[in-house]
Amino acid sequence: MAKARVHELAKELGISSKDAVAKLQELGEFVRSASSTIEAPVVKKLREAFPNAAPAAQQEAPKAPAKPAPKAPAKAAEPVVEPAATEAKAPAAPTPAAQRPAAPAAQRPAAPTAQQNGATPGSGPRPGNNPFATSQGMPRAGAPTEGERSATPSAGPRPGAPAPRPAERAPRPGGSGGPRPGNNPFASSQGMPRAGARPDGERSGGPRPAAGSGGPRPGASAGPRPGGSGGPRPGGGNRPTPGMMPNRTERPAPGARGAGGPGRGGGARPGGAPGGAGAGSGGGAPAGGGFGKGGRGRGGTQGAFGKGGAGRGKQRKSKRAKRQELEQMSAPSLGGVSVPRGDGNTVVRLRRGSSITDFADKIEANPAALVTVLFHLGEMATATQSLDEDTFALLGEELGYKLQVVSPEDEERELLSSFDIDFEAELEAEGDDDLEVRPPVVTVMGHVDHGKTRLLDAIRNSDVMADEHGGITQHIGAYQVHHEHEGEVRKITFIDTPGHEAFTAMRARGAKVTDIAILVVAADDGVMPQTVEALNHAQAAEVPIVVAVNKIDKEGANPEKIRGQLTEYGLVPEEYGGDTMFVDVSARQNLNIDALLEAVMLTADAALDLRANPNKDARGIAIEANLDKGRGSVATVLVQSGTLRVSDTIVAGTAHGRVRAMFDEDGVAVEEAGPSRPVQVLGLSSVPSAGDTFFVTSDERTARQIAEKREAADRNAALAKRRKRISLEDFDQAVADGKVDTLNLILKGDVSGAVEALEDSLLKIDVGEGVQLRVIHRGVGAITQNDVNLATVDNAIIIGFNVKPAERVAELADREGVDMRFYSVIYAAIDDIELALKGMLKPEYEEVQLGTAEIREIFRSSKFGNIAGSIVRSGLIRRNAKARVLRGGNVIGDNLTVDSLKRFKDDATEVRDGFECGIGLGSFNDLQPEDIIETFEMREKPRV
Numbered sequence: 001m002a003k004a005r006v007h008e009l010a011k012e013l014g015i016s017s018k019d020a021v022a023k024l025q026e027l028g029e030f031v032r033s034a035s036s037t038i039e040a041p042v043v044k045k046l047r048e049a050f051p052n053a054a055p056a057a058q059q060e061a062p063k064a065p066a067k068p069a070p071k072a073p074a075k076a077a078e079p080v081v082e083p084a085a086t087e088a089k090a091p092a093a094p095t096p097a098a099q100r101p102a103a104p105a106a107q108r109p110a111a112p113t114a115q116q117n118g119a120t121p122g123s124g125p126r127p128g129n130n131p132f133a134t135s136q137g138m139p140r141a142g143a144p145t146e147g148e149r150s151a152t153p154s155a156g157p158r159p160g161a162p163a164p165r166p167a168e169r170a171p172r173p174g175g176s177g178g179p180r181p182g183n184n185p186f187a188s189s190q191g192m193p194r195a196g197a198r199p200d201g202e203r204s205g206g207p208r209p210a211a212g213s214g215g216p217r218p219g220a221s222a223g224p225r226p227g228g229s230g231g232p233r234p235g236g237g238n239r240p241t242p243g244m245m246p247n248r249t250e251r252p253a254p255g256a257r258g259a260g261g262p263g264r265g266g267g268a269r270p271g272g273a274p275g276g277a278g279a280g281s282g283g284g285a286p287a288g289g290g291f292g293k294g295g296r297g298r299g300g301t302q303g304a305f306g307k308g309g310a311g312r313g314k315q316r317k318s319k320r321a322k323r324q325e326l327e328q329m330s331a332p333s334l335g336g337v338s339v340p341r342g343d344g345n346t347v348v349r350l351r352r353g354s355s356i357t358d359f360a361d362k363i364e365a366n367p368a369a370l371v372t373v374l375f376h377l378g379e380m381a382t383a384t385q386s387l388d389e390d391t392f393a394l395l396g397e398e399l400g401y402k403l404q405v406v407s408p409e410d411e412e413r414e415l416l417s418s419f420d421i422d423f424e425a426e427l428e429a430e431g432d433d434d435l436e437v438r439p440p441v442v443t444v445m446g447h448v449d450h451g452k453t454r455l456l457d458a459i460r461n462s463d464v465m466a467d468e469h470g471g472i473t474q475h476i477g478a479y480q481v482h483h484e485h486e487g488e489v490r491k492i493t494f495i496d497t498p499g500h501e502a503f504t505a506m507r508a509r510g511a512k513v514t515d516i517a518i519l520v521v522a523a524d525d526g527v528m529p530q531t532v533e534a535l536n537h538a539q540a541a542e543v544p545i546v547v548a549v550n551k552i553d554k555e556g557a558n559p560e561k562i563r564g565q566l567t568e569y570g571l572v573p574e575e576y577g578g579d580t581m582f583v584d585v586s587a588r589q590n591l592n593i594d595a596l597l598e599a600v601m602l603t604a605d606a607a608l609d610l611r612a613n614p615n616k617d618a619r620g621i622a623i624e625a626n627l628d629k630g631r632g633s634v635a636t637v638l639v640q641s642g643t644l645r646v647s648d649t650i651v652a653g654t655a656h657g658r659v660r661a662m663f664d665e666d667g668v669a670v671e672e673a674g675p676s677r678p679v680q681v682l683g684l685s686s687v688p689s690a691g692d693t694f695f696v697t698s699d700e701r702t703a704r705q706i707a708e709k710r711e712a713a714d715r716n717a718a719l720a721k722r723r724k725r726i727s728l729e730d731f732d733q734a735v736a737d738g739k740v741d742t743l744n745l746i747l748k749g750d751v752s753g754a755v756e757a758l759e760d761s762l763l764k765i766d767v768g769e770g771v772q773l774r775v776i777h778r779g780v781g782a783i784t785q786n787d788v789n790l791a792t793v794d795n796a797i798i799i800g801f802n803v804k805p806a807e808r809v810a811e812l813a814d815r816e817g818v819d820m821r822f823y824s825v826i827y828a829a830i831d832d833i834e835l836a837l838k839g840m841l842k843p844e845y846e847e848v849q850l851g852t853a854e855i856r857e858i859f860r861s862s863k864f865g866n867i868a869g870s871i872v873r874s875g876l877i878r879r880n881a882k883a884r885v886l887r888g889g890n891v892i893g894d895n896l897t898v899d900s901l902k903r904f905k906d907d908a909t910e911v912r913d914g915f916e917c918g919i920g921l922g923s924f925n926d927l928q929p930e931d932i933i934e935t936f937e938m939r940e941k942p943r944v
């Protein structure tokens with residue numbers, strides 16, 4: 001065999017895999033486990049390291065018909081085995097195996113048993129038969145293999161049998177139970193050593209294979225008695241060392257081998273295992289015998305462990321378990337625990353929001369051990385807590401793994417591919433023939449009050465086919481207008497949510513909806529902050545821009561000034577030699593709206609390839625959605641490719657369902673919607689978010705499963721994020737870790753004077769070297785969702801001065817892990833920022849009492865300890881709250897936690913004043929009636 005596996009070789013050599021691996025490592029060879037393959041030179045090395053081994057045994061085995069080996073588990077064998085084992089390893093025996101004294105060992109131990117068992121020599125023969133034999137065989141776990149070796153001796157099985165000549169090799173090793181020592185000269189030699197005691201093994205050397213015969217009965221040989229038949233003379237054994245192994249490969253049928261083990265002969269059947277044992281006993285052939293291989297079949301090994309006859313599955317499992325055990329043993333320990341290590345390049349992919357347990361599953365480690373390792377790395381986390389990417393990277397690096405946190409896009413792709421959905425492949429497969437021109441999708445952006453809304457209205461009213469609609473205009477988040485372009489009526493889709501907020505929010509979700517952006521700039525005002533923000537967003541998304549210079553009807557309008565200003569931002573008008581189209585319009589007076597639409601068409605035709613395949617299931621994006629009292633979830637979706645039809649089953653983000661009805665922007669029911677068509681969809685299970693992708697699935701079950709999986713992924717991601725964003729308290733740590741070097745702030749205040757004063761003062765703070773402070777956005781008014789989105793994107797902290805966020809915004813910030821701070825005194829804000837920059841801002845906590853309860857009665861529970869039957873006297877008692885116990889005004893138990901809280905038999909989250917409840921304080925059991933349980937929580941002290 002060109003390459004051998006360690007465990008196979010170990011079997012041959014009659015040693016345990018563990019020993020073989022250890023030896024190889026000692027010899028400087030790198031082997032990971034018993035199933036590793038090793039090259040010929042290494043094989044040789046190992047053989048040389050175990051010169052005594054009596055490999056061939058098996059092969060030689062005559063085809064002893066083994067009788068089914070009894071499943072004897074015998075332990076008796078043990079003794080034998082062990083000695084043998086040792087011997088085997090013994091450096092000694094330079095001489096042919098035969099000589100090896102091994103013999104002694106073999107005999108010894110085995111002997112006794114064998115005999116007792118009545119395994120007379122003769123009987124010995126059929127190993128199979130002799131239960132005892134087997135039993136003996138049973139080497140103890142440690143030395144399973146050996147057992148097998150011993151087998152050899154037994155081979156002798158049929159006593160009478162003619163001694164096999166060494167030459168003849170058992171044809172089928174397996175069958176033969178190769179083991180039969182008798183047959184195998186070598187084997188016998190080893191195995192049989194009689195009296196192990198005497199070194200005479202020497203003679204064993206006895207070359208004659210015949211010996212084998214003598215030895216035949218293994219059992220006999222086992223000869224407990226030293227002198228024993230001597231059956232086995234080792235001599236026989238002298239097997240050629242390495243050589244032998246050659247064919248050993250052949251492994252007998254599983255069953256067979258096992259059997260072999262035993263009586264070697266007995267071998268044959270599965271029962272094998274035991275057999276192996278038998279062998280052991282018989283063999284007693286320690287050293288050499290080892291390889292009586294007979295036993296060593298897989299079955300044999302198992303047998304050794306008392307699992308005779310285990311099925312393959314089990315075997316595999318045990319192998320895997322062994323390998324793991326081995327790896328664990330060889331793994332260096334950190335913090336007192338051992339975990340399997342990677343080689344520095346082992347890649348482990350995890351989803352966002354994965355926990356230590358997920359990681360542990362992948363590397364087959366104990367989660368608790370990983371928690372310990374992480375702890376030693378200075379991070380605290382529970383096994384089930386979601387970790388962020390940095391923490392995983394830290395842990396992975398320590399353990400030699402390359403951790404890759406799957407990106408949301410990959411995650412989505414993987415999720416879909418698990419349902420056999422692959423949109424990329426679908427797109428690639430579409431040829432020119434499948435694609436048809438679709439209308440461009442346009443978003444209107446610009447500074448506050450520059451006329452976005454008004455312009456969208458004007459555009460809608462300009463629809464050349466407006467009269468034909470006949471419906472009642474509705475706001476559904478998007479609409480289509482018809483425009484006559486070069487004699488042809490073409491459609492343009494407008495996203496009816498002005499401003500870049502929606503645009504950014506969708507982009508943040510990875511959705512690319514907009515093909516073209518109309519940037520509205522009031523000609524009487526000029527380029528303003530949000531104008532710049534909007535154009536930055538559009539440019540970042542590589543969306544071509546058409547500039548609408550609005551309000552040209554107004555006095556003081558100066559369209560040229562706008563052109564000049566925008567040139568500075570890279571938007572060079574065509575008339576100046578650039579490629580951006582500027583159109584002067586008046587939304588109020590409906591001036592030049594057509595020209596604006598014309599510019600949109602021209603830009604689309606010039607810069608974009610707007611085509612899609614309408615002849616497939618629909619895919620698209622949810623633009624907006626809400627819950628309607630009467631109609632349930634109402635979502636406006638934009639079909640991007642394919643055609644959406646009523647009664648299609650769709651999944652949109654985490655919502656799914658069957659399309660019950662569809663309406664257009666005029667409230668008219670439609671049956672189908674093709675590419676670039678926005679429609680309102682009824683029938684979803686819940687409300688998708690703007691920017692969620694949607695697509696049609698083959699059946700409702702798939703839609704539901706995808707939605708559920710996405711929901712779980714979102715939840716995990718949210719959990720992971722929560723730990724990730726920056727907060728003032730950990731800013732210094734983030735700087736120290738090299739994660740940030742800039743503290744980004746968003747300032748919001750009730751009056752502009754305060755915001756400016758705050759910004760001025762902040763910028764005067766001496767931030768020291770290596771750190772910067774940047775105010776990325778400031779504004780007057782409440783903290784909005786947009787502020788939080790911006791903070792999310794730029795990892796900023798929001799400072800609210802005399803303003804608060806709306807509840808929805810606070811929730812979003814919490815979900816996104818954005819740190820918001822509120823102040824009413826400028827200096828307090830400045831102090832905090834200054835301290836944060838210096839790394840000195842630590843949160844301050846204060847104790848806030850939640851409530852008290854008086855104990856009325858104690859219930860003893862063997863499971864939960866003592867439960868205090870109490871009545872809440874003030875406030876409330878909340879599960880998991882911190883608690884202390886007061887007796888006569890003295891604290892008799894502190895730092896406790898309300899571990900369990902029940903109202904009658906039911907678990908309760910909190911119980912209020914005046915109600916009775918059962919309170920469990922974990923292991924604190926020193927409770928008496930009339931004690932007072934006081935509960936409280938630690939709240940971060942607001943800084944003012």
Ligand SMILES: Nc1nc2c(ncn2[C@@H]2O[C@H](COP(=O)(O)OP(=O)(O)OP(=O)(O)O)[C@@H](O)[C@H]2O)c(=O)[nH]1
Binds near residue numbers: 455587
């Ligand atoms: N004279 C004149 N006024 C206009 C024109 N377009 C819009 N306005 C006025 O400008 C004001 C703001 O218009 P909106 O359309 O609400 O502006 P907006 O950009 O949507 O504002 P926000 O929604 O607050 O961001 C309104 O009073 C409009 O009547 C125009 O072409 N000419």
